[in-house]
Every structure is written in C-alpha cells, then in structure tokens.
Amino acid sequence: MNALNNFFFIALPYMALVIFLVGSIYRFTYKGFQFSSLSSQFLEGRKLFYGSVPFHWGVIFLFLGHLIAFLFPREVLAWNSQPVRLMILEITAFIFGISMLVGLVNLLVRRYTTPRLKFVTNKMDLVIYLLLIFQTVMGLWIAYNFRWGSSWFSTLLTPYLNSIFTLQPDITVVSLLPLTVKLHIIGAFVIIGLIPFSRLIHFLVPPIDYIWRPYQQVRWYWGRRKVRSPRTPWSVQRPKNN
Template sequence: MSLFNNFLFIGLPYAALVVFLIGTIYMYRSAKFKFSSLSSEFLEAKSLFWGSVPFHWGIIFLFFGHLIGLLIPGAVLAWNSVPLRMVVIEVTAFAFGISAFIGLINLIIRRKTNRRIWTVTSKMDLLVEILLLVEIFLGLWIAYEFRWGSSWFAAVLSPYIVSIFTLNPDISAAANLHWVIQAHIALAFVILLLIPFSRLVHLLVYPLHYLWRPYQRVIWYWGRKKVRDSNGTWSVSKAKNN
C-alpha cells in the first residue's frame, strides 16, 4: 500500500508538476497557434450560456477557494473559528460547486447533442470534460459527506501540498484519508498534467494584461526614424518584433 501511496502522493504530483511546467513552456514555444480554447460560441450561442457561465464562475470561485486554503490556512482556520462564518463559507462553496457541476453537465450535453459542436470536438476535449466532471462530483461528495472541509483541508491537506512544493514530501496525512478524498487529490494532479496539452491552456493566458494596455496598438516594423538618420550609429538592437 505504501508503494501505491508513494506513487499517488509523491510520484504523480511531481510528474504532473514537471510535465505541466515543461509542457507549458514547450507548447507555448512550439505550438503557439494552439495555445487557446477553441470557442464554439460562434456555432451555437444560446445553450452555451447555460453551460459556460455557471461552470466558469463556479470553477473560478472554487479554484481561488482552494488556493486560499493552501496559501493562508491559518487565516481560514481563524475565520472558521466562528461556526456561523464557517457555515456561510461551506454553503457558498457548495453552491458554486453545484453551479460548476450543472454548467459542465450542460456543456457536455451540448457538445454531444449539437452536430455542429460535435464536429469541433476532439478526444482531448471529451477526456478533459469527463475528468473535470468526476473531479467536481468528488468534490461535492466530499463537501457533503466529510463536513467542514474548509477547516480540515486547511489543517490537514495544506501542510501536505506545501510539503510537496518545498520538496520535502510528507504524505502521512494524505495517506490516511478516505479514498474519495484521495481520488480527488490524485485526479487534480492528473488534470494539472493535462493542462498544457488540452484546451485548458486558456486559463494560463487569461488576458488580464488587457486592463493595463492602451486601447489602440500600432506596430512599426522598424524604427524608420533610425533608418533614415544617416548620422546615427549602426544600431545593435533588433526590431522589437523580430
């Protein structure tokens, strides 16, 4: 069992992290054309609304919820020290989980039943959708069956995840959890591993930089002023877009 546990909680996470990091860099450099999601809204917009919107807002809330639990477990525990506040957090998170779950089911139904969408569907899309569906289902199951996850996650799991990142893996906590929780963890790393090779890459290029750039964009091939200045010295800098 310990070999299996070692694989699940040490081997898989490190493999996933390495593949994710190297894969992301490699794909960004070599397959930049594919580094986005293939939007299908143009082919079908109405039912996409009932899938994409609840799914994305749900998954974004859950992602940041997990991230906060990992980064500042102390603060989460302090917040949860008042039972009412803990119940509020749990109920909200559960609601967003349901939203993501229902949204994803709608997306899968849309993908399977709409002929146009089916023609722009790859095997990887289906794999990713099913993995995400199982992952969210497991998460909902955990939230329902093993109550007050926001507290025990911060207390038990955060140290494990932190130990992974500090290259000093301590799996004792993770190894003794219920299999549902273990599956949730392992599947999360599998999804992480698939990110660079699937449509999920789009979450890495969410265009936040748009907020800071000026609206208009003009690109000059070459500093014409420099080229025309015969008194100037030979420039050693390349054109910006070269």
Template sequence: MALAVLVGIYRYRSDTFSYSSFSSQLLENQKLFWGSALWHYAVVLILLAHFIAFLLPPLWGGIIGGPLRFPLEALGLILSLVGFVALGWLMMRRFSTRRIYVVTTRMDWVVVGLLLFQMLFGFVISLSYRWGGEWFVSSTAPWLWSLVTFNPKPEYVTAFPFLIQLHFFTGFLLIALFPFSRLVHLVAFPIGYLWRPYQRVIWNRAPRPGPGFRTS
C-alpha cells in the same frame, strides 16, 4: 507539475496558435452561454478558496473558524453543485450539437469527463465530510507544501477516506494533462492587446438592398 510547466512552455514556443480554448461560440452560442457562464463563476470561486487556504492557511483558518463557517460551507456546496450541472450542460451541448461534436477531440472528452467527476467528488465530499475548510488547513495544506518543497509527507493524507484521496489524484491528473489540452487558455493572457495597433475590420460582402430597391 513538471509536465504542466515544461510541456506547456514547449507547446507555447513551438505552436503558439494552439494556445487557445478554440472557442465554439460561432458554431453555437445559446447553450454555450448558460453553461459556460455558470461554470466559470463556480470554478473560479472554488479555486480561489482553495488557493487562499493553500497559500495563507492561518488567514483561511481564521476566516473559517469564525461566524462565516456555515455560510462558506453552504456556498462551497452550492458552487460545486452549480459547477457540476453547468459542466454537464456543456457536455450535453457537445453531444447534441452536430457542429460542436465534430470539432471535439478525444482529449476534450477526457478533460471534460475528469472535470465532471472532480466537481461531483467535490460536491459529495462537501456533503458527506463536514468542515472541509478546517481539515484542509490542518492536513491538506501542509501536505501540498511538502510537495512544493520536494519533501513529501504523505502521512498527512493517508488517513483520508478513499473519495478524498481520489479527489486529490484527479486534480493532479488534470494538471498533468493541462499542456496537452485546451486548458492552456487559462494562462494565455492576451497582454499584447494592450499595445497592439487598432484593427480596421472591413466586411467583404455585398450590402442588402434597401426598402426602395427594385429588381427588373
């Protein structure tokens, strides 16, 4: 967390232009659309559920303890699978499209690989260890709050299976790599666009000849 915050602030102040996802949409858009759209929808909903369970454990416990338990469990399983497939599609795009491959850095491969494994771990955990919403509230949320308050209590999670602990470790590893990768675009909100003057775009190219144009 210290790396994510401190290095993230330093990077923003020293190299603001790099605070971007460096979109490759202009280089290839068709494959990007299908992978990126599905990936963002899936990961946003998954992270939203995690944040609600972490910030408001009683509320989440009430929701997951009612009739919505089965639909939410099924939705989490589906979203993790969709996210895994979409991210795999984006990785294949970087391998198969030469123009995308040459602008992909080593850190890009590391982050995409970790995200791919993280989604896979989430899918397997959802499939193998049922009622994750309930044990998240009773064990994972208190453990995370103990870290936030600088009073670590690892006994909350030491009894978890290795796969779940690996899921936690990979998540914190991604947070540590956050300021060194393109993930910084998550907090690069273009607020300045609200009051920035309008831009006039002038195409610097010759117009195409009309249907009645003739050449000698």
C-alpha cells in the same frame, strides 16, 4: 498499499507538475498557434450560455478558494473561527460547486447533441469533461459528507502540498484520509498533468493585462524616432522604408 500511496501521492504529483511545467512552456514557446480557448460559440450560440457561464464562474471561485486555503491557511482558519463565517464560506463554495457541475453537464450534453460541434470536438475534450465532472462530484461529495473542508484542508492538506513543493514529500496524513478525498487529490493531479495536452491550457493565458492596457495598439518594426534625424542626413542609421 504503501506502494500505491507512494505512487499516487508522491510520484503522480511530481510527474504531473513536471509534465505541466515543461509541456506548457514548450507549447507556449513553440506552438503559439495552438494556444486558444477554441471557443465553439460561433457554431452554437445559445445553449453555450447555460454551460459555459455557470461552469467558468464556479471553477474560478473554487480554484481560487483552494489556492487561498493553500497559500494562507492561518487566515482561513481565523476566518472560520466563527461558525457563521464558516457556514457562509462553505455554503457559497457548495453553491459554486453545484454551478460548476450544472455547467459541465450542460456543456457535455450540448457538445454531443449539436451536430456541428462534433467536428470541433476531439477525444481529449471528452476525457476532460468526464474528469472534471468526476472531480466536481467528488468535491461536492466530500463537502457534504466530511464537513468544514475549508478548515481541515488548511490543517491537513496544506502541509502535504507544502511538503510536495519543498521537495520533502510527507504523506503520512494523506494516506489516512478517506477514499473520496484521496480520489479528489489524484484527480486534481491528473488534470494538472493533462493541461498541456488539452484545451485547458487556455486558463494559463487569461487576458488580465487587458485591464491596464491602452485600447489602441500601434506597432513598428523598429524604433521609428531613432531611425532618422533630418539634421544628420548621412547618419549611420539609414531611413527605413514604410
């Protein structure tokens, strides 16, 4: 049992993180062409709405929720100190979880019932769908059966994750958690490890800089004003052709 715990909560996280980092950086640097969300809306443009939209908003909210609970545990606990606020947070999160599950199921059904989509679907897509559905179901299960996860995540799991990131893994608490929670943690690291090998990689390149970018972009191959000064016709920098 101890060996298993050691593997799943020490070895697996580190393997996943290393694979994620190295793989993503490698693909970003050398395989830019493969960085794509691989949208299939062009081949099927109606059913996608009922899958993609609920899934993406759900997963964004839940991902940020987990991230905030990890980064700011004290603030989350302070927020949860009043039962009403705790209820609001938990119910919202649960609704987003359901939205994510509905979206995923719709996406899976859409992908395997639309003949055209078969030709832009690979095995990894199925693996990712099933993993994400598993992960969402586990999450909802935990939220329903082990109430007030936002609070106990901050007290139990944040220290564990911190211990992973500070390279002093401490799994005494994690190894005592119920099986569903353990599966949820394992699922999370498996998904992280699969990011460089799947279309999930597109979440690393969200177009955030679009918000402050000017609309128009003009690019030169060279600093055009430096190229040539009409006053010094024989300057070192010769005029470039364009």
